[in-house]
Amino acid sequence: MKACTRVGLLLLAATLHIRAEAGTGVETCAACHGDQGQGNAVLGAPRLAGQQVDYLLQQLRAFKAGQRGYDPQDSQGVQMRAVVASLDEADFNRLAHHYAQQQAAKVSASKSAGTAHGESLYQGSCAACHGLQAEGFAHLKTPSLRILDASYLDRQLTHYTDGTRGSDAHADPLGIWMRGIALQIRSAEDRRAIIDYLASLSLPAAEQARR
Ligand code: HEC
Numbered sequence: 001m002k003a004c005t006r007v008g009l010l011l012l013a014a015t016l017h018i019r020a021e022a023g024t025g026v027e028t029c030a031a032c033h034g035d036q037g038q039g040n041a042v043l044g045a046p047r048l049a050g051q052q053v054d055y056l057l058q059q060l061r062a063f064k065a066g067q068r069g070y071d072p073q074d075s076q077g078v079q080m081r082a083v084v085a086s087l088d089e090a091d092f093n094r095l096a097h098h099y100a101q102q103q104a105a106k107v108s109a110s111k112s113a114g115t116a117h118g119e120s121l122y123q124g125s126c127a128a129c130h131g132l133q134a135e136g137f138a139h140l141k142t143p144s145l146r147i148l149d150a151s152y153l154d155r156q157l158t159h160y161t162d163g164t165r166g167s168d169a170h171a172d173p174l175g176i177w178m179r180g181i182a183l184q185i186r187s188a189e190d191r192r193a194i195i196d197y198l199a200s201l202s203l204p205a206a207e208q209a210r211r
């Protein structure tokens with residue numbers, strides 16, 4: 001990301017931080033995550049609509065506790081950490097439920113073609129925790145991966161492997177756990193194949209799986 005864009009985003013986060021103190025409505029979040037929680041790939045803000053409620057709650061707590069967004073190199077995580085600084089548990093509950101229940105907006109990301117290799121890697125190493133349809137599980141606090149765009153997925157896996165997310169020194173047990181798994185993905189090609197497979201899963205089927 002260009003330096004000027006980054007500064008602009010930090011200023012935006014700071015402004016929103018002040019607004020947040022006057023009571024946070026979803027409009028604060030909509031500035032980056034979209035008015036339907038659909039996400040904004042240009043800003044690096046992931047889709048929240050239809051995400052697992054327990055996972056959303058867990059992440060908001062993790063940002064607040066500095067267990068995510070702790071590394072200055074992680075500009076997106078740092079921004080998100082600033083946003084939640086003045087929010088409390090009641091806000092987190094309200095916001096997490098709001099987004100988890102939000103109907104899926106149209107997916108803007110183009111669908112990619114998954115390969116049999118990507119599918120077998122995903123089903124063999126990820127599905128046990130993220131679900132056969134990558135829908136996530138409440139009891140494991142795992143996210144739905146099928147709603148996320150490829151660039152966000154790629155960045156999170158990079159952050160886990162380089163310790164920007166999930167490091168022993170900062171993260172909670174769930175982040176540390178996922179880091180260990182990300183480190184086991186053997187090659188960049190395997191990672192790409194898994195991401196392509198996730199992007200190939202169609203959203204309407206995911207919506208049905210949750211009903
Ligand atoms: C200034 C832009 C900005 C604002 C405002 C913002 N976010 Fe974010 N949010 C981001 C970015 C960028 C990320 C990705 C962080 C990363 O890469 O680790 C993110 C990540 C998240 C995540 C993690 C999702 C996941 O799949 O792990 C949650 C949850 C979240 N935001 C909730 C909210 C809520 C709720 C609000 C409103 C109170 C909000 N955000 C406001 C930019 C923003």
Ligand code: HEC
Nearest residue numbers: 125126128129140141142143153156157174175178181194
């Ligand atoms: C043992 C259980 C487990 C397995 C297996 C597992 N994950 Fe995860 N995954 C988790 C948990 C728990 C989290 C939430 C971690 C956190 O709080 O940072 C997570 C988070 C993620 C995230 C972050 C999503 C977001 O919204 O920010 C990605 C991406 C991810 N996993 C991809 C994968 C991939 C790809 C595989 C297979 C190679 C995989 N996971 C296998 C448990 C698992």
